[in-house]
Amino acid sequence: MIVKYAPLPGFPNSxxxxxxxxxxxxxxxxFPTYALVDSGASISVISTVIADELDIDxxxxxxxxxxxxxxxxxxxxxxxTAEIYGHKFNLLINIAEGLSAHQCILGQRDLFQRAKIxxxxxxxxxxxxxxxxx
Amino acid sequence: MKKQAKIDFVKxxxxxxxxxxxxxxxxxRVLLWGKTLSEARKKAKAIKEKVYFFPAGYSYSNFIx
Numbered sequence: 001m002i003v004k005y006a007p008l009p010g011f012p013n014s015x016x017x018x019x020x021x022x023x024x025x026x027x028x029x030x031f032p033t034y035a036l037v038d039s040g041a042s043i044s045v046i047s048t049v050i051a052d053e054l055d056i057d058x059x060x061x062x063x064x065x066x067x068x069x070x071x072x073x074x075x076x077x078x079x080x081t082a083e084i085y086g087h088k089f090n091l092l093i094n095i096a097e098g099l100s101a102h103q104c105i106l107g108q109r110d111l112f113q114r115a116k117i118x119x120x121x122x123x124x125x126x127x128x129x130x131x132x133x134x
Numbered sequence: 135m136k137k138q139a140k141i142d143f144v145k146x147x148x149x150x151x152x153x154x155x156x157x158x159x160x161x162x163r164v165l166l167w168g169k170t171l172s173e174a175r176k177k178a179k180a181i182k183e184k185v186y187f188f189p190a191g192y193s194y195s196n197f198i199x
Binding site: 102 | 138139140141142147184185186187
């Protein structure tokens with residue numbers, strides 16, 4: 001499947017980003033939103049705001065720490081289900097403290113294990129091919 | 135190879151300076167707006183189709199993931 005980079009508002013110019021629509025599910029709660037596909041992120045993260053919408057009691061999950069570009073990130077791992085273009089898979093999402101409310105990043109440990117992803121920035125698009133499981 | 139239509143957040147979020155929007159399942163229309171995510175979620179309950187939530191008012195230029 002070919003997905004065009006999505007123009008996002010910015011100043012002074014808009015930004016093109018590899019974004020996908022994703023539906024997160026936790027038991028009976030679900031939250032449809034958009035996520036950045038980030039090959040440079042080793043794990044997937046969401047904000048505490050999104051975790052609250054999924055009724056994840058993240059404060060009770062033991063905290064871990066990881067490195068970001070300019071800081072250390074505190075996060076709480078939780079298992080959820082994700083659906084992207086009709087493909088459903090289990091995802092270990094990491095609820096990161098201090099992120100902007102909207103932030104949602106899909107990284108190497110989960111999505112990139114489930115799908116072959118080829119970035120073609122020169123074409124302003126990427127290809128995502130989900131692996132078939134028996 | 136199937137192609138997905140471009141999701142143009144610049145067009146979708148035009149005129150929205152803050153809050154959260156609810157976007158249609160084909161990712162082409164804003165169906166609702168809420169000052170808070172909670173307000174947007176409440177409004178979405180009255181809509182039958184799947185609503186995707188996204189915040190307005192952010193600048194994504196030079197975003198470092």
